[in-house]
Amino acid sequence: MMPFSWDSWPRPIIALAPLAGWTDSAYRQTVKKLTDGIVCFSELTSVDALHHKSNGTYRMLDWDPSEFPLIMQLFGKDAPFFVEAGKILEDMGVAGIDINMGCPTCKITSNECGSALLRNPQLAAEIVYHLSRAVSVPVSVKTRLGYERYDEKTFLNFCTGVQDAGAKLLSLHGRTRKQAFSGAADWEPIYLAKSVLKIPIIGNGDIKTVDDAFGRLKTLDGVMIGRATLGDPWLIAEIVAAVRGETYVRPKDIWEKLPVIREHFNLAVEIMGDRVGMNEMRKHLAAYIKGFFGASDHVHGIMQAKSPAEVIAIFDAIEASRERLLARA
Numbered sequence: 001m002m003p004f005s006w007d008s009w010p011r012p013i014i015a016l017a018p019l020a021g022w023t024d025s026a027y028r029q030t031v032k033k034l035t036d037g038i039v040c041f042s043e044l045t046s047v048d049a050l051h052h053k054s055n056g057t058y059r060m061l062d063w064d065p066s067e068f069p070l071i072m073q074l075f076g077k078d079a080p081f082f083v084e085a086g087k088i089l090e091d092m093g094v095a096g097i098d099i100n101m102g103c104p105t106c107k108i109t110s111n112e113c114g115s116a117l118l119r120n121p122q123l124a125a126e127i128v129y130h131l132s133r134a135v136s137v138p139v140s141v142k143t144r145l146g147y148e149r150y151d152e153k154t155f156l157n158f159c160t161g162v163q164d165a166g167a168k169l170l171s172l173h174g175r176t177r178k179q180a181f182s183g184a185a186d187w188e189p190i191y192l193a194k195s196v197l198k199i200p201i202i203g204n205g206d207i208k209t210v211d212d213a214f215g216r217l218k219t220l221d222g223v224m225i226g227r228a229t230l231g232d233p234w235l236i237a238e239i240v241a242a243v244r245g246e247t248y249v250r251p252k253d254i255w256e257k258l259p260v261i262r263e264h265f266n267l268a269v270e271i272m273g274d275r276v277g278m279n280e281m282r283k284h285l286a287a288y289i290k291g292f293f294g295a296s297d298h299v300h301g302i303m304q305a306k307s308p309a310e311v312i313a314i315f316d317a318i319e320a321s322r323e324r325l326l327a328r329a
């Protein structure tokens with residue numbers, strides 16, 4: 001595989017955001033099958049857990065070459081653990097390594113990881129410095145506008161610090177740690193960072209439509225989309241097609257979506273096994289089916305299902321409901 005570089009990946013970069021509990025290999029493969037023009041980020045993985053050889057955490061690193069260029073995201077606070085984890089990822093052939101400096105959850109920040117690194121720019125830069133010198137793949141950082149509040153000077157110093165330490169790209173979510181996911185994302189500081197920094201910048205926060213993606217792009221190198229793709233991975237394919245000047249025909253109803261949903265489900269069960277695969281898929285299936293006539297009965301069935309065969313029977317029932325409708329028409 002050709003080495004990946006952020007500088008040579010076509011512009012604008014369209015990225016699938018890392019979403020813990022959602023953007024596992026099965027979901028990323030599903031998105032990649034819909035469009036090859038996307039860069040996927042993995043869920044965050046703990047460098048401490050990798051150091052302690054946790055089997056569950058190793059399983060989070062499962063990926064398929066069809067996901068290339070996959071950016072695997074790590075979190076932690078000890079540079080030597082990042083170096084150790086980085087070498088594992090490099091040997092696995094991932095395209096790049098991203099460092100999580102944005103996660104707002106207490107479990108992560110109370111351990112001085114994730115967005116807590118915004119309060120410790122020196123440590124943040126030190127981690128980037130050591131990791132980027134230990135691996136040959138590009139190291140990037142994903143962060144927020146600030147910890148308690150946005151302060152222009154502090155924000156720009158932080159971004160410049162990780163850039164000068166060796167980060168090859170920054171993904172910026174337009175909220176502070178304190179805001180978590182409340183309010184609206186503020187993109188102005190992201191454009192400001194782009195005007196000051198030399199490395200490529202991806203903007204992130206609240207993109208829900210193709211128009212949002214175009215409207216937000218402005219001077220940036222790319223945009224990253226997360227929550228709006230859940231239950232709607234076609235959105236990303238639609239955005240990639242739009243930036244390429246192509247038209248994308250979205251599936252117009254649940255029946256047209258069903259082949260992709262079935263494939264996503266089969267992949268999850270194949271990769272994670274019946275029990276874990278089914279559990280991981282319940283929320284995806286609820287998101288896919290939401291809003292469709294009769295959905296609540298099917299969601300209830302999916303939540304109660306005890307085996308993949310029971311879920312497949314629900315897919316078959318959804319399919320049969322179309323045949324009944326057509327027969328009545």
Ligand SMILES: Cc1cc2nc3c(=O)[nH]c(=O)nc-3n(C[C@H](O)[C@H](O)[C@H](O)COP(=O)(O)O)c2cc1C
Binds near residue numbers: 100102103204207
């Ligand atoms: C359920 C959930 C899980 C997330 N997990 C991660 C993660 O593992 N790493 C990370 O950097 N950001 C994570 N985020 C933040 C998203 O990547 C993204 O920055 C945020 O959702 C804003 O983008 P959106 O409005 O397009 O969803 C998560 C967000 C949500 C809602």
